[in-house]
Amino acid sequence: MHRIKTTPRNNWQKTVEGLGxxxxxxxxxxxxxAVYYSFTMPEIEKLETVTAELWDMCVQAVQHVIDNNLFEAFKIPAFIVPHIIDSWNNDAxxxxxxxxxxxxxxxEPKLIEFNADTPTSLFEASIVQWFWLKDFDEPKDQFNSLHEKLIDYWKYLKTYLHQDKLYFTCIKDSLEDFTTTAYMQDCAMQGGLETSFIYIEDIGWDNGNRCFVDLDNNPIRNIFKLYPYEWMVNEDFGQNIVADTQNAYWVExxxxxxLSNKAILPILWQLFPYHKNLLPxxxxxxxxxxxxxxxxxxxxGANITIVENEQVIANTEGEYGEEGYIFQELCKLPDFDGNYPVIGSWIVGQQPAGMGIRESDGLITSNTSRFVPHLIV
Known part of the structure; x- marks a missing residue:
């Protein structure tokens, strides 16, 4: 694994804007x-193997949480718990x-956290860095089968959905969320699904029929949302998930x-103590x-505090923390000449599917961290 400086493509801004x-x-x-990371094939195979094993461990952890009724540790509201259990038992x-x-x-790669509900940087990892590679060094390869796996898995998902169109939704004021959601919609369309887009602020509720509706008052029976469940369950919207007589199919x-809650990290450590890919x-x-x-x-990266030798060495502000905290053993990000990368390794449909790299000037990865491409040598 090496960090290599290079020359950006001429007028690269126009090029990436052409991709959306x-x-x-x-x-x-x-x-x-202006930089990229190079990996050997054994390094990529290591990341792929670890990703698959972590996913298997996470699946076991979900079963453990449900079997032992550990929802309070996650501060998950009681009203949504039966819906969670049903979605799990029905193999959603x-x-x-x-x-x-x-x-x-x-x-050994170490798990920092799992972005399981509304992971972003998908479009960059799947499409933008792939076309960068084609321009930069056509014969080279990437750890990147995201696009193909997403299309294939949407085809597979079609058999689980209600016999109706699949809606895609996100908030109105985030270009990043819209781009990610539109990309997922495009993959679903390529997988043969009938789709429609609606902003989450425009989703209605039909009190008479007890179901979600679109702007034309059509029932919404299948929906992909790029909106956090922990926000939804604190809104009337979330209460309606349980009240919905149409039993709308939610993705995720x-x-x-x-899994999208950092309380899963101590649970994983309890279930798999001293595992080489986990941090205490x-x-x-x-x-x-x-x-x-x-x-x-x-x-x-909001409301994070890093302590070394009893001294705070880095911290961030924010509005989170009301539900509680977890404590994870410090494993400082690797230092590449003052640049600190995090590997974002993707799982699609139970399978490792590719990766993206976020790079920071400090030890905490935040919304100002850079996305940099990679290739395999």
Whole structure:
């Protein structure tokens, strides 16, 4: 694993915008092709193997949480628990997730956290960096079969859905969320599904028929949402999930609430203590001297505190933490000349499917961290 400086393509902004990538630069550069990371095939195979094993462990952890009624540790509201259990027992399939991994090309990859419900950076990982590679060095390859696997899994999912169109939804004011959602819709269409788009603010509720409806008052029976369940369950919207007489099919299913919560990290450590790809994680500080304190529900690196030798060495502000925290043993991100990468390793339909790299100037990956491409040598 090496970080290599290179020359960006001429007029690369226009090139990526032509792919539909409109948020390459915000207040700070987000897409950065002045560098890339190179990996050997054995390194990629290691990441692929670890991703598959982590997914298997996570599935076992969900069963453990349900069997032992551990929902309180996750601060999941009681009203949604029966829906979660039903979605699990009915094998409601999940389409995707992103494991954030520590990896330096030498040691064993370590799980930092799992973005299981609304993972972003999918379009960048699947499409944008692939076309960068084709322009940069056509014969080279990437750890990237995301596009093909997404289309194939939508085809598979079709048999689980109600015999009706599949709606795609996200909030109105996020170009990143819209791009990711539109990309997923495109993959579903290529998989042969009939689809429609609606902003989540425009989804209605029919009190008489007890069901979600679109702007034309048509029932919504299948829906992919890029909107966090932990937000939904604190709104009237979430209460309606349970009241829905149409039993709308949700992608991702509600059982992903268990995996998208950082409380899963101590559960994994309890179930698989000293596993080589896990970091010691607890609901209390325990005997940790060097640790990362994380809210069980937080996004984009908010409200993170890193402590080393009893001293705070990094922290971020935010509005999360009300539900509680977990404590994870500190494993400093690898340092490539003052740049700190996190491997985002994707799972699609139970299978490892590719990766993207987010790079930061510090030890906490946040919404200002850069996305950089990779290739295999």
């Amino acid at each position: 990538f409109g948020f390459h630069t915000t207040d700070v550069p987000y897409w950065d092709e 399939p999940a389409i995707y997730g992103r494991f954030d991994l520590w990896y330096d090309g030498i040691g 299913p509600t059982w992903k609430m268990i 994680s607890y609901f209390t500080r325990s005997n940790l001297k060097n640790y990362v304190k994380k809210p069980i529900l937080s996004r984009e």
